[in-house]
Amino acid sequence: MSNANEAGGFIPKHGGYRSLISYQKAEIIYDGTVFFCNRFFRKYDRTIDQMVQAARSGKQNIAEASMASATSKETEIKLTNVARASLEELMIDYEDYLRIHKLEQWSRTHPYSIRFDELNQVPNATYQTYQKAIEHENPEISANFLRCLVNVTSYILGKQIKALEIAFINEGGLRERMTRARLNKRNNK
Numbered sequence: 001m002s003n004a005n006e007a008g009g010f011i012p013k014h015g016g017y018r019s020l021i022s023y024q025k026a027e028i029i030y031d032g033t034v035f036f037c038n039r040f041f042r043k044y045d046r047t048i049d050q051m052v053q054a055a056r057s058g059k060q061n062i063a064e065a066s067m068a069s070a071t072s073k074e075t076e077i078k079l080t081n082v083a084r085a086s087l088e089e090l091m092i093d094y095e096d097y098l099r100i101h102k103l104e105q106w107s108r109t110h111p112y113s114i115r116f117d118e119l120n121q122v123p124n125a126t127y128q129t130y131q132k133a134i135e136h137e138n139p140e141i142s143a144n145f146l147r148c149l150v151n152v153t154s155y156i157l158g159k160q161i162k163a164l165e166i167a168f169i170n171e172g173g174l175r176e177r178m179t180r181a182r183l184n185k186r187n188n189k
Contacts, residue, residue: 029087039139065078
């Protein structure tokens with residue numbers, strides 16, 4: 001993380017993606033997806049690569065967006081949305097898996113969905129928080145828990161995008177910050 005603003009510059013504090021709840025959950029989704037695919041798909045099934053790549057893209061684009069935020073709010077918003085879109089693709093893969101294997105897709109009122117909601121309230125959740133469900137021998141439980149986690153993360157990313165939009169409207173972009181910094185420098189001579 002760097003912050004040239006403290007020295008009178010125009011590049012805002014950026015990075016810090018590891019502290020974002022969306023990144024933390026995306027990392028759990030990635031690890032869980034790798035486990036799920038290795039456990040419940042045949043070794044050379046092409047779906048494995050697609051699902052793992054979608055999970056990876058979700059996680060990596062959050063990190064890239066956070067780093068790009070220093071010089072481009074537009075890029076930050078676009079990459080955050082790419083992360084969300086990648087996770088939506090992954091959500092559909094889990095739903096396809098459940099449908100094709102004639103397994104139940106849990107409703108919001110399903111007892112295990114309610115259990116997920118309880119686990120999701122654990123502060124600083126890690127893979128271990130969800131491990132028992134993700135690594136369950138029943139693919140219905142594993143797929144649904146990961147689907148719930150994707151859904152929550154997608155929701156968080158939607159809120160992040162809205163917050164980025166508001167921040168851009170209120171603070172402007174790089175060119176505006178550059179102009180303000182230059183004018184402030186001139187006025188303080």
